[in-house]
Amino acid sequence: MNAKTNETRQHILDVGYQLILSKGFTAVGLSELLKAADVPKGSFYHYFKSKEHFGEVLIASYFEGYMERIEALFFSKNGTGYERLMSYFNRWLDVESGRCNAHKCLVVKLGAEVSDLSETMRSELLTGAERIIAAIAKCIESGIEDGSITVQDSLSTASTIYQQWLGASLLSKLSQDTAQLGGALSMTEQLLKHK
Incomplete structure (x- = not known):
């Protein structure tokens, strides 16, 4: 093109x-x-071949940009693994700006809506979510290496944390406040067993 x-x-x-x-x-x-x-x-x-194809491309494009932003944060040399990870989750609380927060996340917005509507869009969303979990796990591993995070299984912990944030994001949208996200932030701190 x-x-x-x-x-x-x-x-x-x-x-x-x-x-x-x-x-x-x-x-x-x-x-x-x-x-x-x-x-x-x-x-x-x-x-685009169809509206569904547009949806697939939109989701793939969204995750490309999203992954660039979080990888730049997670894999920078600024701060410990714990600090970089907590910086990411603090951004979920910022509902007014950026594309990485709870109110602007396509996984939260489209997860339930398109899962029964389009197999290809569901698959794109799942692939994107798995990429985010893998990036969180790598950041956890860097925190384990630098001593700022004290968990045993980085992938399982990353999956649990991401699921928790998706659920909190949905509840936040329903209640129109960030209390659930604040709770997710506290639970994330506890799960990472930060010293």
């Missing part, structure tokens, strides 16, 4: 991301997406 083509495709994905975050996947019609992105219908089908 040339630069202009790539730019238009990304513009459609960016506009779609915002619409889907606010309304959900099924509630956003193709005509609404095209109008908001200010692109003709033919342009959409130049980039």
